[in-house]
Every structure is written in structure tokens, then in C-alpha cells.
Amino acid sequence: MFKLSDFSAVIFDMDGLVLDTETTYFIAWRQAAKTMGFVFSEAFCSSLSGLHYQDIEPILMAYCGADFNLPAFNRLSGMFWRKHVNAYGIDIKHGFTQLLEFIVQQQLPYCLATNSRAVNAYECLELAGIKDVFSIVVTRDDVERGKPAPDVFLRSAELLQVPINQCLVLEDSHAGIEAASRAGAFSIFVPSTEPVDSLTVELCDLMRIDLAHTLITLKEGSF
16 A cells, blocks of 8 residues: 655646646647648547647648648647637646645645646646746756656656655656656556546556545555
8 A cells, every 4th residue: 555655756747637738729729620621539639638749740740631731720729729728717627736735734845747848838837827836847848858758757856856766646648657657657647538548557557537536545545
């Protein structure tokens, strides 16, 4: 049995784990695609979960064809995204606030590790009203390779001054769980999209349906 006190630090993913940003991205992508005469299914959008946009671009080209106007799509999706978040903001995922309070009570260091670039990450945190919650934020700008490479988690452990094998990583995507596994961290998979990839389940150390249930587990040591 493990409890939160068995770890020396906690590393949070951002998109889909702390913030419900992926829903806003999917809305913007589907609106942009529709404007350009394409249809992006929910399943296709979900398959891109956790990837950095640099890795998403070739997938879009393969999906839409070599003539797909990527600059136009980027411009439109950015416009639709900003219109949506300015109107509705970005929601914090269920259970995050309570889990963070418990981590602070346990006096454990924690940080954010995201595949987003710094300017996007800080904008999202501000739109969600939690821009001052994380004193350490590791973004795609801080590492050579994004998830599923382990770089963001290894850099996070370095900044936290904790060995990576003593870190608990909380992730919602396959790319994130693969990165945590390759880094050597203990990972809890909190999926943000369905269906859940069986490979991700095999790769993670534990799966919980949301951060509220993750908190219960970490309090009770029920795993």
C-alpha cells in the first residue's frame, strides 16, 4: 500500500488534468475544420490528447491531405479558441483544489509539467484563475523533446530537487503516461477522454476516474 507521504514530490500535467483545456481546443479545432470544409470527429480530436502541436501538425496533414492549409487552420483555430475562452473561461478539473490542499498539508513540493509552450500555459492558467498556484512550471520551451519523451518530467524532478523515482506524476493522456514511465516516475492515469487506451492502462501504475478519487486513494493508501 502507498500513501501520498510515500512520495517526495508531485508533478501535475496541465491540459486535461488540472485544466479542462482540451475541451476548448477540440471545440476550436472542429469549428476551424468545419469552416475549411473538413469534419473532425470527437474520436480524432481525442487521439491528439497530450501531444504537442508540433507533433499534431503532421497528423493533421496526413488526415486531411497534402493540400490542407495548415497556416489557415492554425489562424482559424486560434481565433475560435480565444473567442470561446474569453466568453466562458477555462474550467478547473474536478478534485484539483482539494487534492492540492492535501499536498500542501503534507508539505510536499509540487510543480506543473506541460507540453504547452510557456506563453500558452501561463495564459491558460490565468484564464482559469490559478496563475499563481504553481511556483515551478516546466513547459515545452524548457526541454529538447516534448512528451512522450521523458524530458519534462526529468527537468521537473531536477527543479524540485527530488529523484524522479520518488516523484508521483498525475497524467491524463497516453503521451504523458509514456513520458512518466520512460522517466522512471510512479504515475497515476486520470483519463480525460474516452475510450481509454488499454496500452495506457498497462503502462501506468494506477488509474483513477478523476482527481477526487485520486485524493481518496492517496489519503487511504488503497492501492
